[in-house]
Amino acid sequence: MTLPILSPRRPSRRAGLLATLALASGAVMAACGPGDASAVGVVVAIDPSATLEVSGFTLRTADGETLAFAVGPVELDSGAFPASHLREHLATSQPIAVAYRMEDGTRVAYRLVDAPWFTP
């Protein structure tokens, strides 16, 4: 009896390909999921302006609209910065992107990141 000649198996490559496809699918699904509200613009005011803590700020967007935000507990991963850094953005007019949720009719910012792509 002649045994069939098996082609060499490459499980690691197949596993890598599958993992890649799975991750890519996951990313696409994540992207298609419900996104939180966000806005991009330049910080034009900080509230209150006299103390170190920043409890709120005002953003001017590309279409000239001004949006007021309260600052909630902010997340600091994925390139986000703390609310105190908003003072630097106010001074330099470097644009930011804000993720926020609505609470009792108020926009509460929970993620602040640089938005270098934005042109005021």
Add this chain to the structure above:
Amino acid sequence: MAGPAVAHSLQGRYESPLPLVVYLAGAAIAVGLSFAFVLLHDTRAETPPLGGPRSVPGWLRFGLRAVGIIGWLWIAVQAILGGAGDADVASLFLWVYGWVALAMVSAFLGPAWTWLDPFATLHDAGAWLLRTVGISGWRASPYPERLGAWPAVAGFVFFVWLELVFTQAGSGQTLGAILIGYTAISLVGMAQFGRDAWRANGETFSVWFGTLGRLAPFAIDPDDPSGRSVRRQPLGAGFESPGWTTARVAIVAVGTASIIFDGLSQTQLYFDLFGLPGLPVSTIILLAFLGIVVGAVLTVSRMAGLPALGAGLVPIAVGYLIAHYLTFLLSDGQRIVIAISDPFQQGWDIFGTAFYEPTINWLPSGVLWTVQLAAVVGGHMLGAWAGHQAALQAEPDAATDPAAALRLRRRQVPLALLMVGLTVLTLWSLGQSIVQEPVQPAATIGLVFGVLTGVVSPA
């Protein structure tokens, strides 16, 4: 106390006379023509001889070791004492001086990490201490060959994630704690498999800086078992050294992909696609992107060969490093001035520099864009040359056999396409935050075309 450490970006944009697409097309053509040149002319270089061994002076070796261990101790003390601010040295030493500056030194000078490496110094100090008190260690196990350099790749992916996703701005304490944990893993690895075997395969920074060091003019003398000598070599001669395994090509691919991701994640397109994702979604996106790029690189390597991909990608990774992180190095690198005034983040101001504000406003955005363009395109052109030379080594018959030469050229076409694609992608992402498009790009293109063809007078 100074404010938390956060990214400082360049202010102002370069008001380009040309639309970004013209730069992208020019860069793609330059890289494509580089490949065409080396392939059609069958350009080849003689294998360069290594220079004679040169002993690295003891003061330099011990000086570098002292710098490495002082840096490690400084991070550890800050991690224990707490605090957050621009005086944080964990982010300064790891991301600015390590991830960026040391990578550049490794690529353009030589194996500085060999002696700066605090993990190896701690291991040596611990081993000496144990020997002194009469405790002998166990015999090191042989390093499992099947693992290759994959532990280093896994560590590299972890640090990339740490840098790009788990940023935790202002939390040097967390980063310091992670570095201490990584030190423990490194010491266990060195104790189990031997110091040199672990550094060659498992220790992320040794493998990464060592791989970048293939470009450098100085390399560790392979014939000196003490590791105290270096040899002078022509720039890029290290690419022809053996040892381009799948894992080592993968680490270069991860390095390249991570820099591209960093650029892409700061674009309007990324914002439109993903919004401002939190930690879990950002992690998935990052891993998916790294997986896609590494998958593409390893797929191309099956045609062009691992040495061609490894040698081709290292100059590209170095070029990207300069293009993306030069401003980061120049601005955040200045934070050492703050750190020496408040070394333990206790609100001190010893030298009156604790409130120094790093700036790079002296760097014109036009100059920066030019440097970025040159680094990316130059890296790719050098990569085309290096990849071709490495491929030639894998196909020695190509010098005499026309069929083998043709085979070689065909196998490098996917590599050329990959490089052109990477060039355009990374320059596009860089240009989003630097280049201010002209108001009427179509009219500008028409004007440029008219001047080039002589239809329109430049005046």
